[in-house]
Amino acid sequence: MHLLVVEDEAKTAQFLAKGLVESGFSVDVALNGLDGRHYIEEQAYDLIILDVMLPGLNGWQLLKLIRQRGDTPVLFLTAKDALEDRVRGLDLGADDYLVKPFAFVELLARVRTLLRRGPAREIEVYRIADLELDVLRRRVSRGGQRIALTNKEFALLHLLASRRGEVLSRTLIASQVWNLNFDSDTNMVEVAVRRLRAKVDDPYLPKLIHTVRGVGYQLDAPDE
Structure with missing residues (x-):
C-alpha cells in the first residue's frame, strides 16, 4: 500500500x-x-x-x-x-x-x-511464481519452504512485490525501506538486494529479482 x-x-x-x-x-x-x-x-x-x-x-x-x-x-x-x-x-x-x-x-x-x-484493500498475500509473501503474518516462502528474513529484508521484498514489474531506483528503495537519502557512492541498497537474493532467489528457479543496469531493481516472474 x-x-x-x-x-x-x-x-x-x-x-x-x-x-x-x-x-x-x-x-x-x-x-x-x-x-x-x-x-x-x-x-x-x-x-x-x-x-x-x-x-x-x-x-x-x-x-x-x-x-x-x-x-x-x-x-x-x-x-x-x-x-x-x-x-x-x-x-x-x-x-x-x-x-x-x-x-x-x-x-x-x-x-x-x-x-x-476504503475501496482499495491492502493485499494480504502476494504470490509471484512460487514465491509467497504473507504481509499480515510476515511470512515468506518459495516452493512451500519457509524463508527467514530480517525486518529490513522483509520490507525490501514487500516493496518490490507491491510494485511488481516496476523498476525501482536505488534512491527510492533507500527512502522507502530506510527512510534515507544517500550519496550515490553508497552501496547499502546493493548489499541489501544481494542478501535478499541469497535467501529468496539464488537457490530457486525462476529468478525473480532483476537488476536493470544503471536504473535499479525489479521483481517479476517470466511470462508463463
Whole structure:
C-alpha cells in the first residue's frame, strides 16, 4: 500500500515514515503544502496522512484538492484539537482526525481501519511464481519452504512485490525501506538486494529479482 505523509515538522515526518515503512507500507513524505499538492497531482495513494497547519497550502486546501480527485482515505494528524476544527475537517471530507501528541500504535490502527473501509484493500498475500509473501503474518516462502528474513529484508521484498514489474531506483528503495537519502557512492541498497537474493532467489528457479543496469531493481516472474 502506498501512503503519503504531509507534515511540516521534519522529526515527526521522519518518525511517521520510519514506523509506517517498518509496518509494511510504501511511504512518500512532503514537508509543505506545495510539495503535498505535487505528490497528490502526480501519484495515486491508498491513504493520505495530512497536517492542517502547513506552509504553502494548508491541510484544508489540500483536502479539497484530494476530494476533487477522488475518495482516497484521509487522516488528519494535527495539533488543532478544537471541536470546530474537527467538525470542519470531517465536513470537508476527512475520514478520521487524530490530535497530536499521539501514540504510533493508535495511528497505525486507524490507518489500517481506514484502508479496510476504503475501496482499495491492502493485499494480504502476494504470490509471484512460487514465491509467497504473507504481509499480515510476515511470512515468506518459495516452493512451500519457509524463508527467514530480517525486518529490513522483509520490507525490501514487500516493496518490490507491491510494485511488481516496476523498476525501482536505488534512491527510492533507500527512502522507502530506510527512510534515507544517500550519496550515490553508497552501496547499502546493493548489499541489501544481494542478501535478499541469497535467501529468496539464488537457490530457486525462476529468478525473480532483476537488476536493470544503471536504473535499479525489479521483481517479476517470466511470462508463463
